């Protein structure tokens with residue numbers, strides 16, 4: 001999300017019912033179990049009578065060889081942190097007699113790789129899953145059955161949790177349920193990233209798309225090219241100015257604003273995410289959105305520079321890697337080698353968006369390349385670029401993923417596409433047998449306004465209220481059932497031109513991410529706006545307990561059904 005919406009700040013939308021009102025506190029009898037308000041909504045949920053109280057000393061039973069290790073460890077840690085409960089771990093081949101919390105690995109095709117079956121009875125909890133990821137999601141559901149204080153980050157606050165009895169069978173609709181965070185336009189600390197991963201897990205999201213490089217900052221340490229972070233991670237501080245009114249760096253000025261992640265920090269993030277069932281997909285932008293790299297190594301451009309890291313908006317994207325230079329491919333392959341070492345993800349995102357091809361048109365090296373390769377348009381030159389990188393990644397066992405511009409000039413043979421300029425690119429890719437992730441600006445761009453602009457902090461433009469996110473259907477009607485299988489899932493994107501810090505990031509994310517989580521997880525027939533709003537009231541209490549900022553707005557409801565599932 002870059003230049004496209006710069007001129008759309010003037011919105012002519014009629015807003016209704018905006019009042020910044022706080023959702024009504026849900027009435028609860030003291031001592032009664034919390035109302036069930038699970039987000040995303042489970043596949044099947046059957047309430048039963050009674051409740052189970054998790055007391056200190058209740059054993060957590062893990063069968064020998066069970067894949068539930070990370071989930072059980074996380075569960076025990078959370079119960080200790082939130083409620084001060086020490087729950088002993090018991091390794092056993094047989095289900096324990098009650099009361100206990102039993103993790104049972106099952107071979108059940110109905111559950112699939114991420115599903116789980118949860119049974120809460122007065123005598124205890126039984127959680128079944130096929131894989132560790134299934135257990136991790138099941139544990140998140142148990143948290144949501146506890147009082148909201150389970151999500152507290154500041155030490156034990158409440159007594160033992162009373163958990164309502166019920167039976168749940170649950171599994172996700174889509175395999176890819178992601179969030180992109182742009183850490184280039186503004187840098188976000190590793191500590192925030194770790195908290196954000198907890199928050200993704202809370203929503204049963206399983207992909208963290210880490211947008212690590214862009215014009216305004218290079219954020220990943222690369223041993224072989226130290227200038228990328230010595231120079232490319234820093235820009236002059238113009239944070240007091242509007243994004244699009246920031247003067248470039250002047251001669252002699254010090255670039256002090258920015259930051260980057262060391263290799264150790266990246267390893268820590270990837271490992272932490274893995275323990276939560278989240279895959280981290282790195283994005284290294286090419287052939288455009290790379291001014292931070294060109295500021296460090298100007299010889300990689302067509303014209304040779306010099307360049308500085310821009311402190312604000314750049315449009316169009318003309319300073320790009322030279323597609324005629326062998327040194328560029330050597331550089332990118334060396335960078336990617338180090339990226340692959342740090343990120344075990346099967347998919348690597350290489351950007352590919354918004355390149356203004358006029359620089360290539362005027363470059364003798366780029367034109368010589370086109371001639372040598374028999375390419376007639378600059379779009380084909382971009383396709384050549386991406387195909388070369390795809391070959392490199394494929395030889396190392398990884399799949400290339402790019403923004404839908406990589407369709408132009410011919411899609412690389414096995415590439416995956418992220419459809420952002422609407423769903424057209426996704427439809428085209430799916431029809432030609434390529435996997436796609438749907439993230440159209442219309443429903444997935446969380447840098448858009450979510451309420452009346454006059455009452456909101458400045459955003460990039462657009463309008464994406466909660467209700468519209470919730471209404472998103474990721475599978476376009478144009479696709480046949482066979483083609484639709486290539487739609488791997490959905491992703492929300494938080495570009496951060498107008499998002500300078502964690503509190504503001506959360507404000508843009510929540511509660512819209514709750515709506516997106518349900519789009520990605522729950523079957524369409526289980527989705528219902530009024531029901532979601534009622535469950536959201538419970539979810540907002542969880543955000544509050546976790547100290548998470550969120551946007552209050554027109555979604556707030558003063559009416560609710562008598563029973564919240």
Ligand code: ACM
Pocket residue numbers: 001002353354403420
């Ligand atoms: C994008 O928003 N340029 C992918």
Ligand code: ZN
Pocket residue numbers: 301302321322323324325359360363364365366
């Ligand atoms: Zn060139």
